[in-house]
Amino acid sequence: MLGLMARKVGMTQIFDDTGNLVPVTVLRVDPNTVIARKEKEKDGYKAVVLGLGEKKPWQKTKGSRRGSVASKPYTGQFPEETGPQKYVKEFRDFEKDVNPGDAVGLELFEGCRYVDVSGISKGKGFQGVVRRYGFGGGRASHGSKFHREPGSTGQSTYPHKTFKNVKMPGRMGREKVTVLSLRVVKLDAENKLLMIRGAVPGINQSLVVVRSAVKK
Numbered sequence: 001m002l003g004l005m006a007r008k009v010g011m012t013q014i015f016d017d018t019g020n021l022v023p024v025t026v027l028r029v030d031p032n033t034v035i036a037r038k039e040k041e042k043d044g045y046k047a048v049v050l051g052l053g054e055k056k057p058w059q060k061t062k063g064s065r066r067g068s069v070a071s072k073p074y075t076g077q078f079p080e081e082t083g084p085q086k087y088v089k090e091f092r093d094f095e096k097d098v099n100p101g102d103a104v105g106l107e108l109f110e111g112c113r114y115v116d117v118s119g120i121s122k123g124k125g126f127q128g129v130v131r132r133y134g135f136g137g138g139r140a141s142h143g144s145k146f147h148r149e150p151g152s153t154g155q156s157t158y159p160h161k162t163f164k165n166v167k168m169p170g171r172m173g174r175e176k177v178t179v180l181s182l183r184v185v186k187l188d189a190e191n192k193l194l195m196i197r198g199a200v201p202g203i204n205q206s207l208v209v210v211r212s213a214v215k216k
Contacts, residue, residue: 001091001211002091002109003091003094003209004029004105004109004210005032005207005209006027006029006208007028007205007206008025008202009026009027011023011024012024014186022185024185024186024197024198025196027195027196029193029210030105031104031105032051032104032105033051033102034048034049034050034102036048036100037099037100038090045092046092048094048098050089050090051085052087053085054083055070055084056069057075070084081101082101089209105192109210110187112184113183113216114181114182114183114213115184116182116210116213117182117196117211118178118179118201118209118211119176119177119202119207119209121175122173122201122202124174125173126172127169127170128150129148129149129167130148131172132170135150137149150167153166177201178201179200181216182197183196183197
């Protein structure tokens, strides 16, 4: 399996090789730095740790704002040739042979037709059951007092309580979502752009994880 971290740029539409107009999501794939390798003999499994976005290393200076530079314990986790990275992600069973300090980019998906994309979905705030779960609600006619309510939840004498996992109003969105088997439409190596068919979770400029498809 191959994987990288990327940034969601936005959605547009392009013409494919057959002349059809295809809606695509544009991802900017900046080079990911290899931070470490996990070996089966030592760690019990095989994986590669990638980092994205350089962060200023810790320095003993006055006047630096909190969060502007990496702390000393955080900086010590990274090798000297890479330096501290803003985002870190581990990819198991990485098919390409890489070493710490190497940079992997868009060339990783050359020849790959389908990918899986994971990200944090857009937050919708506190929502009712009609929008959150698609409840039908009651009648909209005159005199009805049951329009968009969830209905009975705890009953009366029995069971006299509300069970766990009952669908009720609450915060919606901002969850990890994975979309499977998205077709790769175009690779723009010059501008470091990956165009895939359809939509991916997250807002524009959010961080997403792109992996080679597990089902296709």
